Amino acid sequence: MEKETKVAAVSMKNITKTFGSVIANDKVNLDIYKGEILSLLGENGSGKTTLMNMLSGIYFPDEGQIFINGKEEVIKSPKDALRLGIGMVHQHFKLIDVLSATENIILGLEGRLNIKEASRKIEEICDKYGFEVDPKQKIYDMTVSQKQTVEIVKVLYRGADILILDEPTAVLTPQETEKLFNVLRKMRDDGKAIVIITHKMHEVESLSDRVAVLRNGQYIGSMLTKDTTVTEMTNMMVGHAVTLNIVRPEPVNPKPRIEVQGLTVRNEEGIVKLKDVSFTANSGEILGIAGISGCGQKELLEAIAGLQVTEAGTISYVEDDGSKEMLIGKDPLKIAEMGVSLSFVPEDRLGMGLVGNMDLTDNMMLRSFRQGHTPFTNRKPSKQLATDVVENLEVVTPGITTPVRRLSGGNVQKVLVGREIASAPTVLLTAYVVRGLDINSSYTIYDLINEQKKKGVAVIFVGEDLDVLMELSDRIMVLCGGEVSGILDARKTDKNEVGMLMTRVGGKEHEGKE
Template identity: 70%
Template sequence: MEERTPILEMRHVTKRFGNIIANDDVSLTLYPGEILALLGENGSGKTTLMNILSGIYYPDEGQIFVEGKEVSISSPKDSFDLKIGMIHQHFKLVDVMSVTENIVLGLPGKLDLKQAAADIRAICERYGFEVDPDEKIYNLSVSQKQTVEIVKVLFRGANILILDEPTAVLTPQEAVKLFAILRNMKEAGHAIIIITHKMHEVMDISDRVAILRKGRYITSFVTTETTAQELTDNMVGRAVSLNIERPEPVDPKDRLFIQGLTVKNEEGVYKLRDVSFTARSGEILGIAGIAGSGQRELLEAIAGLQPVEYGIINYIDDDGTPESLLKKTPVEIQAMGVSLSFVPEDRLGMGLVGNMDLSENMMLRSYREGHSIFTNRRDPAALARQVVEELEVSTPSINTAVRKLSGGNVQKVLVGREIASAPTVLLTAYAVRGLDINASYTIYNLINRQKAAGVAIVFVGEDLDVLVELCDRILVLCDGRVSGIVDGKTADKNEIGMMMTHVGGAHEG
């Protein structure tokens, strides 16, 4: 490996924001025809480092070499000129334009859409992309949009590709397809840097792994010579257990009874059809399914945020009397004395207000209390301090705007607030999405503590490994229908995967 010339080399790169050091003396080497996984916890400086390569930030110190020559990347254009292409987590496409138009957008020279479309087809054929150059972006699925982003950077001649958490938005099947394409590109001599939190993907796709911790480069491994455990330990900086606990449910009682739940979205499309299940106290009910199979609608319908066509949603008291939550607003549900907490998937857009501080975000749930026309600010501030202390939220103060916190800390604030009201039902959607290993385990522990306290938990997840380890029972959704409920202890990942696509599901589609 030593005799090869690196296609990209970063030497002693340091980037500060004010007196905060995001990257501290980081050196990184990338060889042609290899896939390098960049691993690190949230806030370890991965994204900053990649933004330096793509010309969004300029480093304070250090040098960058491309193909042996020292370069200066002061704008995204410089980055393009050096054949570096970055595929961001959030796509930057114009919805009403076609694939071809998006790809040639901003390119200098004469506009020849026909020639461009032909070139795009050639690229697609070469690497195995499935996308029609004439299709409009708004007609494309998320994974197709990602494909367009990749084709875009290839079309512009990039031979160093950087992908920031590309699988976060993909189904397992789509991820497999993406990896096949990445391997094709690698064969063609492209060098690829991929950022991901999912350890099995790292092991699956990469040739080498570089680890960042707290802004510093720690070490790198050849993937075939290491293990997920070793990588995790290096990433976190100490030995961590990768096992999720699953304590036995204590005295489970029926708590939430759902029958025949049917929901249509605003366009009149059925999102849920005839969904029935029971959630029990002291138990974690997992919800598995391909993204968009009705998970969000299910939780929102229970929480009173989604109009229901028909069906039954009953909350069952400790003494066994059912109370209907159907067609009740969140405030009415609260007024009934039902303590229902909901950790939505969109943390900053729904669960919290990004521009408000921790204390004000705690107030969201409690500000109505009391008859005064003025808000009580003392109790939320005390709660914020308590959450910061108990959940070890890393924040400068409780007066810091929530959007300034890292993903893991944002989620701790949200979960902390939702469990503060001592709920009897806790709904969580993708509770660990985007969180690093450490933060994820903190969240699993919190959820398990609620389970021990007798809370009925509905846990919508995407990582089947986690669902199978954490949940007592798993309900599998497919296209808005229940395709089966399996026992967590005996569940098989492949079986669940089949049920998600309805093959071998317990019910007929």
């Protein structure tokens, strides 16, 4: 129940927002209090981000009222929101790389700007809450964690007392996450009202004071975090009981399937992204890849799939009889033609994996249409596959003839994953396979990946959520700066050890450990 003594910084009354025939928010009533951290929960498409976008001035409600500190306000733009002390930190940062932290923080402010005075004020904010920011440092020299810090300091500098953070820990190590949480707790204790949108339930438990749940655009209720459980919160989000156990079957007769030796890769700018990487991925096993975003995970999967030029090293596909076939030098089509089915779920769903203007059936055909001899390929199997994916993964779509670009990000991801798994791979490469998916959809995907493992598929799983990576994987290979800093038994390691290897604390002594 709500605390009577707390002052509502925000009261949203009967907020409704529609996009065409889709009702994103339906008469939502939500209070946000000063001096608390509120977790806003809900499945994909439940209306969380839309609701917060109205509070931060990105969207304007069709109906309803917004009260700030008891006074009704009209918020038509982000500028209006900042004037009222509301700041939103988005998942994708809005910073200019070639500018310093200070220049980014004051960019767009009116009046005469004094860099020296601004830097002094930034240092005061950092000292007050425990941020670590060098005002003079260029954005391109910063880690993901430092960039996020600049975004938070930016809204505080502009006077925000109500902060909204969308998936703030998506690309942070456990140590960086804990550092962020300590800062957010200090801000809460200073009287700030903080809203977190997240799918990570263990973070909800450890950080938030209260949770509010949306389902299908409607407000379901709120409760104090200490008075509820993860199961209860998940059931409220989904509307029925959900089993929250990631099953990890033991590998059955694992054999080497992919062998990588001394792999070195440079990007187009000539920067080394992978350096002397060696490992083996076994059939019937899930090899998790952990690392801070940009540490070479993407380049590694692309190299195996034939999509990345390599500078040195070897990548071999190992047959059941132990014979090996070199993959380097073969283009992706040749890799498929030699009987190696490498299924790649990319980070950029619509850039590389699917064609936005094509419908679900045609996107299913993309993987197999080269096997036909004319453009008039048989659509029947692809139509059935599209229907099966929609049903099995609960894809929200008007029908299988709907262009993929009209689906939400989470539903696009389901279509992509369903298509890749349906191709019956022997090696399944997955990158950020549940990024942006709600808890129910995520567990459906984990089950599908485990089914592939049971069939003897070698699964290489790049993930952002370390808790999931440790529960799902058999072994975890940690990348730091493009190098292997350790290979660990997922059943015996802990999050702290993996986190340290992600930043190479204690690096060399862990190398090669399994």
